[in-house]
Amino acid sequence: MKDITLGLVGVGRIGVMHANNIAALNGVLHPQGINVRLRLTDVAAEHTRAVAAGLGAEFLPSVEALLGSAIDGLVIATGTGTHPELIRAGVDVGIPVFCEKPVALNVAESLPVLDYIRANKGTVQIGHQRRFDAGYLEAKRAYEGGELGWIHSLRAVTCDMMPPPVEFLATSGGLFRDCSVHDFDILRWLTGREIVEVYAKGSNKGDPAIGGVGDVDTALAVVTFDDGTLGSVGASRYNGAGHDVRLEIQGSAGSLMVGLDEKAALASAEPGVGFPSGASHRTFAERFDQAYRSEMAAFVELVLGQRDNPCTPEDAVAASRVADAAQESLETGLAVRVAAAVNI
Numbered sequence: 001m002k003d004i005t006l007g008l009v010g011v012g013r014i015g016v017m018h019a020n021n022i023a024a025l026n027g028v029l030h031p032q033g034i035n036v037r038l039r040l041t042d043v044a045a046e047h048t049r050a051v052a053a054g055l056g057a058e059f060l061p062s063v064e065a066l067l068g069s070a071i072d073g074l075v076i077a078t079g080t081g082t083h084p085e086l087i088r089a090g091v092d093v094g095i096p097v098f099c100e101k102p103v104a105l106n107v108a109e110s111l112p113v114l115d116y117i118r119a120n121k122g123t124v125q126i127g128h129q130r131r132f133d134a135g136y137l138e139a140k141r142a143y144e145g146g147e148l149g150w151i152h153s154l155r156a157v158t159c160d161m162m163p164p165p166v167e168f169l170a171t172s173g174g175l176f177r178d179c180s181v182h183d184f185d186i187l188r189w190l191t192g193r194e195i196v197e198v199y200a201k202g203s204n205k206g207d208p209a210i211g212g213v214g215d216v217d218t219a220l221a222v223v224t225f226d227d228g229t230l231g232s233v234g235a236s237r238y239n240g241a242g243h244d245v246r247l248e249i250q251g252s253a254g255s256l257m258v259g260l261d262e263k264a265a266l267a268s269a270e271p272g273v274g275f276p277s278g279a280s281h282r283t284f285a286e287r288f289d290q291a292y293r294s295e296m297a298a299f300v301e302l303v304l305g306q307r308d309n310p311c312t313p314e315d316a317v318a319a320s321r322v323a324d325a326a327q328e329s330l331e332t333g334l335a336v337r338v339a340a341a342v343n344i
């Protein structure tokens, strides 16, 4: 049996999920002769000790102790502001790093991290899990195969049922950088095209505290691709119908929607239509369960040297450029050319 050991820092909302998924990977990997061990650290020591105990993982008291414990790969799931420092620390140890999106709070803070990774020949996979989702993969296949003809519109939507804590929002970089960045990434990945202009609007009708930390609870960005194709990216923190993530692609020969299944978080207004009939997803963890599992399996393959990096830091920063432009448009009320966005 070949042992590999992953270290994970940040055992919060998403870190707990990644830890569970890593632990569950052994069910698949043991028959292949691979055993994955897991070590966890977080400043919230008591909570992390309990999570580690529940998973048969090891608790380490600090990032330094974790990095000094001969791990083969590092998973970073702390808040966004800490990503640059922790990515550098992982690269310094010479191991592959998985870091949750985004690379940093904005593009300006991301560029020195990219330079550092390149200068030190680091391998860093960024957590845009939708690239592993079955629906998005099928849409990419159909798009690339020309099955939809020429594309006239792409409409992306990402809505949470309830906002995360305001303390999280205060450090998240805003709705576009925290949430819509997934749609900006997937639009680039799926089309192989760049978004060159963004015009964004936002509103606050929910908890005034969200406006108090400079964010909006709902937003819409009109995007233009480099071939003139039009798209829109909508997001809200208050979607009572469920966690709603969809992408509609309309072309001259056909249309396709990602996320349109029995669990879609919407109802038809047409009489007699019972679709969708299932209970909607409640959280991103439910909606992308398969994608998060596949993403972590891909990171293990990256650690084992069995695959290329499925989401490079350059990819992630390209999506962040669009998010920065959207944020600038939101603040100025003007359409913003992505290449000319402030912060680049």
Ligand SMILES: NC(=O)c1ccc[n+]([C@@H]2O[C@H](COP(=O)([O-])OP(=O)(O)OC[C@H]3O[C@@H](n4cnc5c(N)ncnc54)[C@H](O)[C@@H]3O)[C@@H](O)[C@H]2O)c1
Binding pocket: 009, 010, 011, 012, 013, 014, 015, 041, 042, 043, 044, 063, 077, 078, 079, 080, 082, 100, 101, 102, 127, 128, 129, 168, 178, 284
């Ligand atoms: N890919 C996705 O779908 C997705 C979804 C949610 C969050 N995220 C990203 O994941 C990151 C974490 O988000 P979250 O919602 O889990 O946040 P969270 O606040 O729930 O968890 C962060 C954890 O990191 C710990 N932490 C912070 N700084 C630390 C440090 N220096 N050393 C050790 N521990 C530290 C905190 O104690 C906390 O437990 C964010 O960057 C966010 O953008 C991605």
